[in-house]
Amino acid sequence: MTLLVVGSIALDSIFTPFGETADALGGSAVYFSVAGSILHPVQVVGVVGHDYPYAELERLGGRGIDWSGVERAEGESFRWKGKYSYDLQSRETLETRLGVFADFQPKLPPSFKSARFLFLGNIDPQLQLGVLDQVQEPQLVVCDTMNYWIQSKKPDLLRLLARVDVLMVNDSEARELSGEWNIHRAGRWILQHGPKRVVIKQGEHGALLIEPRRTFYVPAFPLEAVFDPTGAGDAFAGGFMAYLARTGSVTEENLRRAMVYGAAMGSYAVEQFGIRAFEDVTLTNVEERVRAFQDLTHVPLAESLQ
Amino acid sequence: MTLLVVGSIALDSIFTPFGETADALGGSAVYFSVAGSILHPVQVVGVVGHDYPYAELERLGGRGIDWSGVERAEGESFRWKGKYSYDLQSRETLETRLGVFADFQPKLPPSFKSARFLFLGNIDPQLQLGVLDQVQEPQLVVCDTMNYWIQSKKPDLLRLLARVDVLMVNDSEARELSGEWNIHRAGRWILQHGPKRVVIKQGEHGALLIEPRRTFYVPAFPLEAVFDPTGAGDAFAGGFMAYLARTGSVTEENLRRAMVYGAAMGSYAVEQFGIRAFEDVTLTNVEERVRAFQDLTHVPLAESLQ
Numbered sequence: 001m002t003l004l005v006v007g008s009i010a011l012d013s014i015f016t017p018f019g020e021t022a023d024a025l026g027g028s029a030v031y032f033s034v035a036g037s038i039l040h041p042v043q044v045v046g047v048v049g050h051d052y053p054y055a056e057l058e059r060l061g062g063r064g065i066d067w068s069g070v071e072r073a074e075g076e077s078f079r080w081k082g083k084y085s086y087d088l089q090s091r092e093t094l095e096t097r098l099g100v101f102a103d104f105q106p107k108l109p110p111s112f113k114s115a116r117f118l119f120l121g122n123i124d125p126q127l128q129l130g131v132l133d134q135v136q137e138p139q140l141v142v143c144d145t146m147n148y149w150i151q152s153k154k155p156d157l158l159r160l161l162a163r164v165d166v167l168m169v170n171d172s173e174a175r176e177l178s179g180e181w182n183i184h185r186a187g188r189w190i191l192q193h194g195p196k197r198v199v200i201k202q203g204e205h206g207a208l209l210i211e212p213r214r215t216f217y218v219p220a221f222p223l224e225a226v227f228d229p230t231g232a233g234d235a236f237a238g239g240f241m242a243y244l245a246r247t248g249s250v251t252e253e254n255l256r257r258a259m260v261y262g263a264a265m266g267s268y269a270v271e272q273f274g275i276r277a278f279e280d281v282t283l284t285n286v287e288e289r290v291r292a293f294q295d296l297t298h299v300p301l302a303e304s305l306q
Numbered sequence: 307m308t309l310l311v312v313g314s315i316a317l318d319s320i321f322t323p324f325g326e327t328a329d330a331l332g333g334s335a336v337y338f339s340v341a342g343s344i345l346h347p348v349q350v351v352g353v354v355g356h357d358y359p360y361a362e363l364e365r366l367g368g369r370g371i372d373w374s375g376v377e378r379a380e381g382e383s384f385r386w387k388g389k390y391s392y393d394l395q396s397r398e399t400l401e402t403r404l405g406v407f408a409d410f411q412p413k414l415p416p417s418f419k420s421a422r423f424l425f426l427g428n429i430d431p432q433l434q435l436g437v438l439d440q441v442q443e444p445q446l447v448v449c450d451t452m453n454y455w456i457q458s459k460k461p462d463l464l465r466l467l468a469r470v471d472v473l474m475v476n477d478s479e480a481r482e483l484s485g486e487w488n489i490h491r492a493g494r495w496i497l498q499h500g501p502k503r504v505v506i507k508q509g510e511h512g513a514l515l516i517e518p519r520r521t522f523y524v525p526a527f528p529l530e531a532v533f534d535p536t537g538a539g540d541a542f543a544g545g546f547m548a549y550l551a552r553t554g555s556v557t558e559e560n561l562r563r564a565m566v567y568g569a570a571m572g573s574y575a576v577e578q579f580g581i582r583a584f585e586d587v588t589l590t591n592v593e594e595r596v597r598a599f600q601d602l603t604h605v606p607l608a609e610s611l612q
Contacts (some may be wrong), residue, residue, distance in 0.1 A: 039611065087487050181393050183510075184530045204489075205511040206525075217525040217602050219512075224490045246611065253606045260605055287610055296523050297603035299566055300559045304593055305345065305552065 001139065002114065003245035005032045006045040006106050006131045007121020007234070008078055009070060011052070012274065013095075015083040018227050024274040025056055027078065028121035028144065031231035034278045035265040036238030037063040038286060040246040043112050045069040045131065049077035049100040060275070069109050073100040088229055108134045117245040119237055120164070122146045125156040132163060140250050142166040142199075142241060144233075150177050161194035165250075168199040168237055184210065197255070199240070201233050201266075209259050211252065218259045219296055221267035221289065232269040235278075239265030239286075264289040307445065308420065309551035311338045312351040312412050312437045313427020313540070314384055315376065317358070318580065319400075321389040324533050330580040331362055333384065334427035334450070337537035340584045341571035342544030343369040344592060346552040349418050351375040351437065355383035355406040366581075375415050379406040394535055414440045423551040425543055426470070428452045431462040438469060446556050448472040448505075448547060450539075456483050467500035471556075474505040474543055490516065503561070505546070507539050507572075515565050517558065524565045525602055527573035527595065538575040541584075545571030545592075570595040 005028075012026030033042040041064035048054060048070060061067055076099035084091045106127055113136050120128040120143035128143055135141075141164045149157055150173065157177075161167060167190055171183055178189035183200060187210035190198045200208045204226075206219040240262035247254055264286055268277045311334075318332030339348040347370035354360060354376060367373055382405035390397045412433055419442050426434040426449035434449055441447075447470045455463055456479065463483075467473060473496055477489055484495035489506060493516035496504045506514045510532070512525040546568035553560055570592055574583045 182530055182532065184528045188530065202511070205508070206523075208528075210528075215528045215602060216604075217512075217528075218605075219523040219525070219603075222490045222514075222516075222521045222523075224488055224494065226488065247608075254608075256605050257608050283612055287612065294605055294607075296521060297525075297605075298522075299524075299562050299600055299603075301600075302553075302560075302563050305549075306589060306593065 001116040001245045001248045002043060003036065003040055003117040003119070003241055004043045004045065004112055004115035004135065005029050005036070005119045005121055005238075005241070006128070007032060007119075007123060008101060009046040009048050009052070009057070010078045010080050012230060013079070013081040014228060014230055014273070016088065016228050017084070017086050019273060021273050023079070025053070025060070026080065026231060026274060028234040030057070030275060031234035031269065032119060032121060032238035032241075033065045034060055034238070034275045035235035035269065036242035037065045038278065038281055038283060039239065039242035039261065040064070041066065042238070042242065043069060043115060045106050045108060045112065047071040047073050047100050047104045049073060049075050052077040069112050071104075071107070075100040082230070084229065088226055091229075106131050116140070117241055118142070119241050120144065120160075121234065121237075125149055125153050125160045128160050129156065129163070132160070140165050140244060142168050142237070144168050144237065145173060145177075147173055147176050158193060161190070164195055166197045166199060167195045168201070168240070170201045170203070170233060174198070174200050183208070184215070199259070201236060203229065203232070207236065207259060207263060209255060214252070216256050216259060218263045218293065221263065221293065222296070223267060223271065226270045228273045229270050230274065232266040235269035236262040236266035239263075260290050260293045261286065263293060307422040307551045307554045308349060309342065309346055309423040309425070309547055310349045310351065310418055310421035310441065311335050311342070311425040311427055311544075311547070312434070313338060313425075313429060314407060315352040315354050315358070315363070316384045316386050318536060319385070319387040320534060320536055320579070322394065322534050323390070323392050325579060327579050329385070331359070331366070332386065332537060332580060334540040336363075336581060337540035337575065338425060338427060338544035338547075339371045340366055340544070340581045341541035341575065342548035343371045344584065344587055344589060345545065345548035345567065346370070347372065348544070348548065349375060349421060351412050351414060351418065353377040353379050353406050353410045355379060355381050358383040375418050377410075377413070381406045388536070390535065394532055397535075412437050422446070423547055424448070425547050426450065427540065431455055431459050431466045434466050435462065435469075438466070446471050446550060448474055448543070450474050450543065451479060451483075453479055453482050464499060467496070470501055472503045472505060473501045474507070474546070476507045476509070476539060480504070480506050489514070490521070505565070507542060509535065509538070513542065513565060513569060515561060520558070522562050522565060524569045524599065527569065527599065528602070529573060529577065532576045534579045535576050537581065538572040541575035542568040542572035545569075566596050566599045567592065569599060
């Protein structure tokens with residue numbers, strides 16, 4: 001089943017207590033596709049400027065990332081500069097330069113329009129709607145968003161929500177969107193606005209899949225060292241979507257499995273700087289980690305006490 | 307298997323955004339025993355002042371709480387007054403009056419000295435050591451502590467750690483004790499100082515059981531309304547210990563089951579003010595909630611992708 005992502009392709013400059021990078025490959029579509037492509041081919045729609053190290057992107061494509069939907073525009077590439085706190089619990093944006101991203105109008109190559117699994121990464125909800133209009137018959141549409149769009153484009157975002165199957169956001173975004181502090185009430189609010197399911201990412205505290213009558217919880221992988229949280233949420237999305245696209249099934253049970261593959265990819269993302277962690281990860285590694293996740297919450301059934 | 311708890315018996319005045327109580331029954335030994343006694347009888351060691359509504363305690367004893375180890379001293383009872391933030395994420399202590407707790411020297415009735423399961427609630431580590439010396443042949447010793455003792459009595463606390471099987475603390479306590487921000491490194495540090503296992507409670511994010519080669523994670527129960535977090539950790543401890551005492555087994559697998567019973571009790575504690583939530587909870591209710599916990603993290607096995 002074809003898998004398509006639209007999102008940002010950026011040059012990230014990141015400062016953490018453990019080191020820094022300058023103009024490293026980043027952006028939601030990049031993290032999504034380097035993680036996802038370990039499981040399944042990924043088609044990417046995005047934009048880069050004249051200064052983007054496009055050859056480096058293509059090198060990443062060896063695993064099955066199709067960059068032919070990436071527009072190479074005049075002007076500078078999208079750049080993000082951020083600094084994490086000493087405990088990696090919060091981050092400050094030092095600089096955002098939209099560059100060619102400011103006038104981006106995603107246009108799908110004809111061969112992308114039949115994609116069955118669609119992930120609308122965190123971009124302007126108007127653009128997300130524009131992409132959705134171009135995909136003919138998607139089986140599953142998942143979208144991300146962020147506080148900036150919740151504040152500035154809520155009507156567009158609500159129109160989008162009515163048309164997607166799953167909203168995938170982090171906890172602060174779910175709270176801001178719904179106006180509910182309690183994360184389960186926030187999830188309930190979102191379910192009442194369109195999506196049949198909501199995935200709420202909670203960083204070091206794992207992620208929730210909230211459905212009308214059932215909730216699933218996957219913890220974060222127990223890591224004794226975390227170097228760089230950047231991109232963990234997008235890597236999670238990549239693992240989640242690629243597992244579903246590979247298996248071609250969106251049953252409740254398969255969505256739970258996809259959550260675990262997502263969590264595994266998120267755990268790799270934070271272990272090293274930038275996308276580096278994914279260079280050496282194999283499908284065998286991923287499946288070992290998935291089994292470790294299963295052990296992490298495994299409770300052997302016991303007889304009733306009564 | 308007999309189960310013994312030593313801890314505080316207090317009068318709590320609590321302010322939350324949803325209401326307030328004044329001089330309500332509280333304290334670690336009370337929450338522990340009202341939760342634990344749903345599963346198994348509990349012997350309590352503690353102290354109250356002349357002004358304590360002892361008849362109310364005795365009324366709670368109907369389920370199998372033995373208060374005969376509670377000393378009734380001259381002077382005023384231990385009182386705690388606290389106020390929670392609007393989101394229940396933090397609390398401020400408005401007043402602590404130690405009263406008779408200041409000179410408390412726990413002394414076990416002869417019939418308590420053969421207890422097999424011992425929970426040393428959060429009191430001065432010197433007193434915890436004193437209780438431990440009085441118990442003849444415990445099968446499992448679990449202790450709690452708090453930042454106050456970590457700061458003021460660390461040498462005593464380290465002596466205690468060398469003699470207990472499990473340390474059960476919340477995440478901020480584990481961090482302060484170990485000097486490690488990362489919770490898994492904090493757990494590792496604790497394992498290197500005596501206990502064979504450490505349980506780290508993370509409030510709305512669940513709890514971890516960290517062992518030398520394995521980690522278990524139980525989430526918090528998904529509740530759309532939380533009224534009063536007071537006592538949730540002690541109720542968790544009561545459920546955990548009472549499950550173990552009832553089943554008489556401390557295997558790895560049974561400890562995981564006990565974590566789920568603990569989490570179930572913690573979830574009841576926060577649903578209403580004070581100990582009120584436990585008045586109507588039956589063993590049948592608890593087992594239903596335990597099954598709901600199992601569904602919350604259940605991932606059906608799938609075939610390998612390879």
